[in-house]
Amino acid sequence: MAIDSSVYGYMVDEHEYPDKKVILEEGSIGDWVYVVLEGQVKIKKKTAKGLVTLATLEEGAIFGEIPLFLKREKLRETTVQAHGPVKVGILDTSRLDREFELLSPQLKGLIKTLARRLSESIEKISQVAGR
């Protein structure tokens, strides 16, 4: 997936992580939105039977976006870990937030439902995988 050009206008910082380094820890507080610039990251979830990989994200992929849409959910629901050396960009969350708030209530509500359903499916997978 190529990195959309719109991303660069919102990037405020870049970080590099070595293989296996945890970028976001499940349960931690945070609302930064990230983009994978180089390399891959794995999204993992804690279950009763250990960590389960939900997805592998590649260049251009966004992660950490759920709190942007669901304001109450500021706890990270998944652990994001570098899979090989990785470079990520950090996006200007407050600017993204301001632009999101300008949308109509309907469009905002629609997108929030999407984020809520993503959150719920992450939780469901955690329960099934842990059985």
Added chain:
Amino acid sequence: MDAKDRALPTIRLNYRKGDLIMKEGDYGVSIYRVKKGHVRVTQQQGEMEVVLATLGPGEYFGEMVFLNKSVETRSASVRAMDEVEVEVMHPVRLSKEYDGMPPILRYITNQTLNRLNRLNKLYAQLLKKKELESRGPTDPGVAQRKYFRKTLDQTCIYKPVRSSDKVRLQGRITDISVGGLGMEVSSRNALNVRHEPGEEFIIHTTLPSGREIELIGKIQTVSRNAAPGRIQLGLKFTRLTGEATKTLGFFMMS
């Protein structure tokens, strides 16, 4: 508000408990917002109907077709779980706004959508796997009757469980299910090794998926009528390792 908006106002609809509001596979453009009550979102994944979400007041559904322009049919079914009132919107107004959204927000939203779709598939796969694991190969015939068989044409190496490693017989697996398999062997194999009901064999083969698997099963049926010089065996699995159960389960799902 332009002419189109005036012609397409928001509609209010009421549903009773159990009513189907949206059907998977149907064409549809409406976007729904729950005003009262709760709805259940389900999807057919293979033979299973999977519950994806329960939505309440203020939440939307029917948005997938709107957000993912390459899809025209509903990705899930939605049913009322109690007395439900929904607001139905025609997407035309939202569509304009969506197209005019800051590209970065559209970019992020599309990824959230894709991730949701992929996780729903993963969820269904995990559910199926757990179901297979909980039934297991040692369950009585009931579980096996429900599972379909896959026809195969796969060579295998087998030998009686209680025999020396030097014994190496070749057979051909003709069909397989999570409960057992059908195998065809040369009648010459039966000259020195008993091929009768009750005999337990250990079988090694490579599945079409490329995965090697070790299976242990007892002969249930023996047929010498099928073809000259060939014996048809029906085996029921008696013992499978966790690894074999998983490998077989995934193969049967594919």
